[in-house]
Amino acid sequence: MSLSLSMQQIVLATGNKGKVAEFDALFKQYKIQVCPQSEFLVSDVAETGSTFVENAIIKARHASRHTKLPAIADDSGLVIDALNGAPGIYSARYCGQHGNDKGNYEKVLRELADERRRSARFLCVLVFLRHANDPTPLICQGEWEGQITTAPSGDGGFGYDPIFYLPEHQCTAAELDKSIKNAQSHRGKALKRLMHDLQPLL
Numbered sequence: 001m002s003l004s005l006s007m008q009q010i011v012l013a014t015g016n017k018g019k020v021a022e023f024d025a026l027f028k029q030y031k032i033q034v035c036p037q038s039e040f041l042v043s044d045v046a047e048t049g050s051t052f053v054e055n056a057i058i059k060a061r062h063a064s065r066h067t068k069l070p071a072i073a074d075d076s077g078l079v080i081d082a083l084n085g086a087p088g089i090y091s092a093r094y095c096g097q098h099g100n101d102k103g104n105y106e107k108v109l110r111e112l113a114d115e116r117r118r119s120a121r122f123l124c125v126l127v128f129l130r131h132a133n134d135p136t137p138l139i140c141q142g143e144w145e146g147q148i149t150t151a152p153s154g155d156g157g158f159g160y161d162p163i164f165y166l167p168e169h170q171c172t173a174a175e176l177d178k179s180i181k182n183a184q185s186h187r188g189k190a191l192k193r194l195m196h197d198l199q200p201l202l
């Protein structure tokens with residue numbers, strides 16, 4: 001594709017302010033201009049897929065259709081082994097109310113109350129669409145391994161960060177320096193891979 005992405009805006013297809021803040025820092029090192037969908041008044045779209053990949057494509061397509069710009073979408077979530085992979089693609093609305101971070105992680109802590117197996121990982125799927133009807137999306141994934149705590153700790157980050165413990169740092173993701181989270185997280189890894197694949201288009 002001849003389009004020079006370094007000259008053109010890309011819409012970031014997420015309504016999550018925590019993600020936007022992380023992407024703001026992450027994109028600083030790249031020569032592309034990425035603007036959150038809120039700047040174009042893009043509405044949230046129903047995430048009706050049954051995989052992270054499907055939902056990321058749905059969000060990217062919706063934002064691209066609305067703005068007529070290339071789009072990057074993030075679909076992510078927490079996968080807990082003792083809960084057979086839940087909350088997974090339902091992470092944002094696990095307690096029944098979309099975006100209620102505290103309600104969501106408190107539900108997880110209740111469900112794991114008598115459980116010794118605490119292993120879990122964050123997953124992030126990033127999708128890049130050149131335009132709304134792009135038949136060959138770029139798709140990249142990143143993972144971040146950790147343990148679920150028995151009580152929340154820390155007030156940085158967003159979502160499940162206060163209950164996601166990193167043994168190598170001896171703190172939760174909500175207590176971790178932002179730059180370390182971005183360097184090691186599911187989102188940071190997925191973006192590195194996506195930018196590697198995007199380079200030939202820049």
Ligand SMILES: O=P(O)(O)OP(=O)(O)OP(=O)(O)OC[C@H]1O[C@@H](n2cnc3c(O)ncnc32)[C@H](O)[C@@H]1O
Nearest residue numbers: 014015016074075076077078091092158159160161
């Ligand atoms: O769909 P968009 O508009 O991007 O915003 P969302 O919050 O609904 O995003 P998702 O559908 O991808 O759901 C992801 C949820 O997984 C959780 N999550 C994802 N990444 C996280 C991170 O880095 N730290 C903590 N929780 C995270 C958090 O609860 C998110 O709401």
Ligand SMILES: [Mg+2]
Nearest residue numbers: 016047075092
């Ligand atoms: Mg969502």
